Amino acid sequence: QQQVKQSPQSLIVQKGGISIINCAYENTAFDYFPWYQQFPGKGPALLIAIRPDVSEKKEGRFTISFNKSAKQFSLHIMDSQPGDSATYFCAAGGGGGADGLTFGKGTHLIIQP
Protein backbone atom coordinates (compact mmCIF):
# COMPACT_ATOMS: atom_id res chain seq x y z
CA GLN A 1 0.00 0.00 0.00
CA GLN A 2 1.09 3.53 -0.67
CA GLN A 3 1.84 5.43 2.49
CA VAL A 4 -0.26 8.23 3.95
CA LYS A 5 1.63 10.35 6.45
CA GLN A 6 -0.31 12.03 9.23
CA SER A 7 0.75 14.58 11.82
CA PRO A 8 0.76 15.36 14.64
CA GLN A 9 0.52 12.08 16.51
CA SER A 10 -1.22 13.80 19.40
CA LEU A 11 -2.74 17.23 19.87
CA ILE A 12 -4.10 19.17 22.82
CA VAL A 13 -6.35 22.15 22.11
CA GLN A 14 -8.26 24.41 24.41
CA LYS A 15 -12.04 24.46 24.16
CA GLY A 16 -13.11 26.92 21.50
CA GLY A 17 -9.80 26.74 19.67
CA ILE A 18 -8.98 25.41 16.21
CA SER A 19 -7.65 21.87 15.84
CA ILE A 20 -5.53 21.25 12.75
CA ILE A 21 -4.39 17.85 11.54
CA ASN A 22 -2.29 17.35 8.42
CA CYS A 23 -1.82 14.51 5.97
CA ALA A 24 0.31 13.88 2.92
CA TYR A 25 -0.02 11.16 0.33
CA GLU A 26 2.16 9.73 -2.42
CA ASN A 27 -0.07 7.99 -4.93
CA THR A 28 -1.36 10.45 -7.52
CA ALA A 29 -4.05 7.94 -8.49
CA PHE A 30 -5.85 8.54 -5.22
CA ASP A 31 -9.10 10.41 -5.79
CA TYR A 32 -10.88 10.21 -2.47
CA PHE A 33 -9.66 11.70 0.80
CA PRO A 34 -11.82 11.09 3.85
CA TRP A 35 -11.34 11.84 7.50
CA TYR A 36 -12.60 9.41 10.11
CA GLN A 37 -13.31 9.94 13.79
CA GLN A 38 -12.89 7.00 16.14
CA PHE A 39 -13.86 6.70 19.78
CA PRO A 40 -12.35 3.97 21.97
CA GLY A 41 -13.83 0.55 21.27
CA LYS A 42 -15.77 1.75 18.26
CA GLY A 43 -15.29 1.49 14.53
CA PRO A 44 -14.25 4.60 12.61
CA ALA A 45 -17.01 6.93 11.49
CA LEU A 46 -16.81 9.09 8.40
CA LEU A 47 -16.49 12.73 9.35
CA ILE A 48 -15.97 14.51 6.06
CA ALA A 49 -14.43 13.68 2.70
CA ILE A 50 -13.11 15.54 -0.32
CA ARG A 51 -12.33 14.72 -3.92
CA PRO A 52 -9.43 16.36 -5.83
CA ASP A 53 -11.61 18.58 -7.99
CA VAL A 54 -12.13 21.03 -5.11
CA SER A 55 -9.66 22.72 -2.78
CA GLU A 56 -11.87 23.07 0.26
CA LYS A 57 -14.97 21.51 1.73
CA LYS A 58 -16.79 22.65 4.83
CA GLU A 59 -19.40 20.85 6.86
CA GLY A 60 -20.40 22.60 10.04
CA ARG A 61 -17.31 23.06 12.20
CA PHE A 62 -15.23 20.71 10.08
CA THR A 63 -13.26 21.83 7.02
CA ILE A 64 -10.96 19.92 4.70
CA SER A 65 -8.32 21.88 2.80
CA PHE A 66 -6.80 20.08 -0.18
CA ASN A 67 -3.61 20.96 -2.06
CA LYS A 68 -3.34 18.71 -5.09
CA SER A 69 0.05 19.96 -6.28
CA ALA A 70 1.60 19.42 -2.85
CA LYS A 71 -0.31 16.15 -2.34
CA GLN A 72 -1.44 17.33 1.07
CA PHE A 73 -4.74 17.73 2.83
CA SER A 74 -5.74 18.87 6.27
CA LEU A 75 -8.63 18.82 8.68
CA HIS A 76 -9.61 21.93 10.60
CA ILE A 77 -12.01 21.70 13.52
CA MET A 78 -13.33 25.11 14.44
CA ASP A 79 -14.62 25.95 17.91
CA SER A 80 -13.28 22.64 19.22
CA GLN A 81 -15.38 21.02 21.95
CA PRO A 82 -14.56 18.39 24.59
CA GLY A 83 -16.85 15.99 22.71
CA ASP A 84 -14.46 16.22 19.76
CA SER A 85 -11.82 14.43 21.82
CA ALA A 86 -11.14 11.26 19.81
CA THR A 87 -8.65 9.72 17.42
CA TYR A 88 -8.77 11.10 13.91
CA PHE A 89 -7.55 9.22 10.87
CA CYS A 90 -6.99 10.60 7.43
CA ALA A 91 -7.19 8.18 4.55
CA ALA A 92 -6.78 8.10 0.82
CA GLY A 93 -7.94 5.77 -1.89
CA GLY A 94 -8.80 5.30 -5.51
CA GLY A 95 -12.04 4.52 -7.28
CA GLY A 96 -13.77 7.18 -5.24
CA GLY A 97 -13.00 5.13 -2.14
CA ALA A 98 -14.54 1.97 -3.52
CA ASP A 99 -11.09 0.45 -4.12
CA GLY A 100 -10.28 0.55 -0.42
CA LEU A 101 -8.39 3.05 1.70
CA THR A 102 -4.90 3.54 3.04
CA PHE A 103 -4.97 5.12 6.48
CA GLY A 104 -2.68 7.53 8.24
CA LYS A 105 -1.38 6.55 11.66
CA GLY A 106 -3.95 8.66 13.48
CA THR A 107 -3.99 11.74 15.69
CA HIS A 108 -5.12 11.54 19.28
CA LEU A 109 -6.95 14.81 19.90
CA ILE A 110 -7.74 16.09 23.38
CA ILE A 111 -9.88 19.17 23.85
CA GLN A 112 -9.36 20.68 27.26
CA PRO A 113 -12.41 22.34 28.84
Next chain:
Amino acid sequence: GAVVSQHPSWVICKSGTSVKIECRSLDFQATTMFWYRQFPKQSLMLMATSNEGSKATYEQGVEKDKFLINHASLTLSTLTVTSAHPEDSSFYICSAPNRVNTGELFFGEGSRLTVL
Protein backbone atom coordinates in the same frame (compact mmCIF):
# COMPACT_ATOMS: atom_id res chain seq x y z
CA GLY B 1 -27.51 6.21 5.70
CA ALA B 2 -25.78 3.03 4.76
CA VAL B 3 -25.06 0.70 7.64
CA VAL B 4 -22.54 -2.07 8.03
CA SER B 5 -23.05 -4.47 10.91
CA GLN B 6 -20.50 -6.78 12.50
CA HIS B 7 -21.05 -9.72 14.79
CA PRO B 8 -19.90 -10.53 17.36
CA SER B 9 -18.75 -7.19 18.76
CA TRP B 10 -16.37 -8.97 21.08
CA VAL B 11 -15.23 -12.55 21.51
CA ILE B 12 -12.86 -14.40 23.80
CA CYS B 13 -11.49 -17.76 22.74
CA LYS B 14 -8.86 -20.26 23.73
CA SER B 15 -5.63 -20.58 21.84
CA GLY B 16 -5.92 -23.08 19.00
CA THR B 17 -9.60 -22.59 18.36
CA SER B 18 -11.23 -20.86 15.38
CA VAL B 19 -13.40 -17.78 15.47
CA LYS B 20 -15.80 -16.48 12.81
CA ILE B 21 -16.69 -12.82 12.44
CA GLU B 22 -19.59 -11.73 10.25
CA CYS B 23 -19.92 -8.49 8.33
CA ARG B 24 -23.24 -7.49 6.82
CA SER B 25 -24.30 -4.56 4.71
CA LEU B 26 -27.79 -3.85 5.96
CA ASP B 27 -29.38 -1.64 3.35
CA PHE B 28 -27.18 -1.95 0.30
CA GLN B 29 -25.46 -4.66 -1.69
CA ALA B 30 -21.70 -4.91 -1.54
CA THR B 31 -19.80 -6.94 -4.12
CA THR B 32 -16.64 -5.95 -2.29
CA MET B 33 -15.91 -5.73 1.42
CA PHE B 34 -12.66 -4.87 3.13
CA TRP B 35 -11.26 -6.36 6.31
CA TYR B 36 -8.98 -4.28 8.51
CA ARG B 37 -7.07 -5.09 11.67
CA GLN B 38 -6.29 -2.51 14.30
CA PHE B 39 -3.96 -3.07 17.23
CA PRO B 40 -4.30 -0.85 20.32
CA LYS B 41 -3.46 2.78 19.64
CA GLN B 42 -2.48 2.00 16.08
CA SER B 43 -3.95 2.66 12.69
CA LEU B 44 -6.15 0.41 10.58
CA MET B 45 -4.23 -1.99 8.38
CA LEU B 46 -5.93 -3.53 5.39
CA MET B 47 -5.82 -7.31 5.62
CA ALA B 48 -7.80 -8.40 2.61
CA THR B 49 -10.42 -7.54 0.07
CA SER B 50 -13.43 -9.82 0.03
CA ASN B 51 -15.04 -10.34 -3.38
CA GLU B 52 -18.48 -11.82 -3.87
CA GLY B 53 -18.27 -14.86 -6.10
CA SER B 54 -14.50 -15.08 -6.21
CA LYS B 55 -11.46 -15.51 -3.99
CA ALA B 56 -10.40 -12.84 -1.56
CA THR B 57 -7.34 -10.74 -2.26
CA TYR B 58 -4.89 -10.66 0.62
CA GLU B 59 -2.38 -7.95 1.44
CA GLN B 60 1.27 -8.79 1.64
CA GLY B 61 2.16 -10.52 4.88
CA VAL B 62 -1.36 -11.70 5.68
CA GLU B 63 -1.66 -15.49 5.88
CA LYS B 64 -4.59 -16.55 3.73
CA ASP B 65 -4.75 -19.98 5.35
CA LYS B 66 -5.04 -18.43 8.77
CA PHE B 67 -7.53 -15.70 7.93
CA LEU B 68 -10.22 -17.35 5.84
CA ILE B 69 -12.57 -15.01 4.05
CA ASN B 70 -15.85 -16.01 2.47
CA HIS B 71 -18.10 -13.56 0.67
CA ALA B 72 -21.22 -15.69 0.81
CA SER B 73 -23.67 -13.18 -0.67
CA LEU B 74 -24.00 -9.58 -1.75
CA THR B 75 -24.64 -8.58 1.86
CA LEU B 76 -22.44 -10.93 3.88
CA SER B 77 -18.72 -11.50 4.26
CA THR B 78 -17.15 -13.63 6.98
CA LEU B 79 -13.63 -13.67 8.42
CA THR B 80 -12.55 -16.84 10.19
CA VAL B 81 -9.43 -16.70 12.30
CA THR B 82 -8.18 -20.30 12.36
CA SER B 83 -6.03 -21.81 15.07
CA ALA B 84 -6.01 -18.53 16.90
CA HIS B 85 -3.01 -17.48 18.97
CA PRO B 86 -2.69 -14.66 21.52
CA GLU B 87 -0.88 -12.51 18.94
CA ASP B 88 -4.07 -12.59 16.84
CA SER B 89 -5.83 -10.62 19.56
CA SER B 90 -6.90 -7.41 17.89
CA PHE B 91 -9.79 -5.24 16.74
CA TYR B 92 -11.10 -6.49 13.40
CA ILE B 93 -13.13 -4.04 11.35
CA CYS B 94 -14.94 -4.58 8.08
CA SER B 95 -16.05 -1.99 5.61
CA ALA B 96 -18.05 -1.86 2.43
CA PRO B 97 -18.39 0.74 -0.32
CA ASN B 98 -21.87 1.89 -1.15
CA ARG B 99 -21.31 1.90 -4.89
CA VAL B 100 -24.92 2.61 -5.78
CA ASN B 101 -25.04 5.90 -3.97
CA THR B 102 -21.86 7.81 -3.23
CA GLY B 103 -19.14 5.19 -3.32
CA GLU B 104 -18.27 6.10 0.23
CA LEU B 105 -16.77 3.46 2.44
CA PHE B 106 -18.84 2.55 5.49
CA PHE B 107 -17.35 0.79 8.47
CA GLY B 108 -18.75 -1.71 10.89
CA GLU B 109 -18.47 -1.21 14.63
CA GLY B 110 -15.62 -3.69 14.83
CA SER B 111 -15.08 -7.01 16.56
CA ARG B 112 -12.61 -7.26 19.40
CA LEU B 113 -10.94 -10.65 19.55
CA THR B 114 -9.07 -11.78 22.64
CA VAL B 115 -7.22 -15.08 22.44
CA LEU B 116 -6.24 -16.57 25.77
